[in-house]
């Protein structure tokens with residue numbers, strides 16, 4: 001396989017001016033991150049700061065309702081309330097070892113911004129977060145959290161004013177400020193080595209889930225399900241299971257309002273191969289290669305691209321990718337809240353909704369683990385408005 | 393390395409005792425029709441090479457002026473197909489060398505082999521692809537070269553001697569030196585370390601060296617004028633066009649001694 005590629009996907013399509021910092025990062029991954037001392041330090045932080053291992057929870061009530069075993073990998077219980085913290089603590093630690101003093105990041109839902117601001121505060125790094133102007137409004141609560149953590153939030157007014165434009169802005173910032181700055185990319189996207197780096201840092205999710213499930217049941221789960229925006233929680237969840245061919249891997253994308261021709265973020269389900277943000281992957285794009293706007297009720301899924309490794313797993317047939325609409329996700333959100341007393345992030349609600357949709361179709365012996373990538377506190381306003389709209 | 397029409401164009405300017413002048417304008421700016429009139433004007437005003445911007449929705453290496461201009465072109469429905477068709481009709485009336493400057497995805501979606509054929513047909517002499525670094529460029533460079541089209545390398549202040557040497561093995565046409573660590577857009581002053589970096593680049597390449605990004609006045613070149621064979625102006629030209637409605641007179645101050 002070509003270096004930095006997952007089959008036909010991946011690579012490094014970045015301006016030449018970004019090659020030196022990308023090569024520096026790749027080298028640091030091999031030299032610093034692979035080392036025992038770094039791994040020990042990271043494990044310490046993951047255990048005592050992040051709160052790992054997160055629980056693997058058997059949903060007794062939901063399982064009874066749907067007729068098969070439903071388990072949640074509780075990334076919502078990690079510090080700052082989402083899986084994003086695994087990645088940012090790791091990258092911030094690496095940046096610090098590289099002698100960098102600043103982190104720049106992009107954020108959609110704000111979860112990655114909060115996680116980056118948190119890791120920066122912990123490790124004494126400066127932090128600048130670019131966020132689409134639309135998301136600044138949608139996720140005002142997280143903007144406030146970032147600012148309280150000492151980060152500077154810069155709203156991005158260009159393009160669709162969402163995540164993809166925030167990535168453009170962060171990359172531009174990194175071109176200009178590369179000497180002292182690490183770009184703490186928030187998902188398994190971007191030019192090599194980012195998809196690999198983020199996967200390595202998120203793989204802890206799946207490793208824990210596999211060990212926890214085996215310890216509890218003595219077997220492997222039948223299906224593992226995660227939502228896919230850029231694909232970091234999903235690749236982190238899948239990675240340990242990929243070699244276990246009998247475990248079905250299912251990624252759930254956002255279908256927006258589900259009507260034909262509407263904006264959505266179902267990149268793997270409906271996209272075509274192309275290059276965006278430094279990587280060859282599947283994209284929502286026109287025939288001429290212009291990137292189409294995306295949409296999801298869940299800001300963290302609102303991205304017209306996807307991590308290249310998912311495109312590869314799809315091409316191999318090792319993972320399957322399906323779609324869930326805004327309304328289905330909202331119903332999933334409500335159902336978990338009422339059945340189990342957990343408010344899931346709207347992103348995670350997509351994965352959950354898919355599994356709830358299998359109700360009555362699987363034997364009772366089947367066990368499904370869903371990656372509950374984050375908690376729903378950040379989404380209360382979106383949920384409230386959606387419920388008002390639905391009832392009115 | 394094959395000789396390139398672009399190298400010849402720059403050498404001709406130098407033979408006249410001046411630097412080559414290379415204006416950049418996004419295709420279809422400010423309107424589809426006016427654009428071609430502006431290209432003719434730039435050509436008549438002595439542009440040696442004209443860089444035609446191929447608009448892309450997500451131009452990571454561009455600053456706000458070029459980005460806005462490119463988005464304006466997209467809103468008017470500009471496509472690579474339209475650019476190549478129009479150019480095919482009009483090329484014989486244009487003296488200047490023509491370079492397409494854009495991002496990988498629109499070229500990729502057009503299809504690289506078809507792009508090479510159609511661009512050659514349209515009289516395109518070179519391509520600049522802002523998000524295509526050396527490591528990913530071999531395949532496309534070879535396909536283009538078969539049609540006599542040069543893939544112009546971009547290098548910058550942070551390009552190591554080692555990278556410059558790797559580029560030099562493959563470079564054709566001219567080398568585009570990015571004057572600043574950043575995106576396109578007018579800057580007041582160029583960085584101090586630019587002179588030494590340019591000298592290093594000059595020693596590494598046998599083909600001409602063009603400077604671009606941030607240029608708005610020949611006065612900025614003080615200190616580096618002896619190491620640069622050509623100049624590229626984008627954002628400043630767009631701003632001039634926005635302010636005055638024409639482009640030809642923009643080139644006058646740039647007809648400067650080398």
Ligand SMILES: Cc1ncc(COP(=O)(O)O)c(C=O)c1O
Nearest residue numbers: 111229230231232233300347374
């Ligand atoms: C809770 C939560 N889940 C999922 C995502 C989607 O990201 P990814 O696909 O990289 O896991 C986000 C992104 O912001 C998020 O906040």
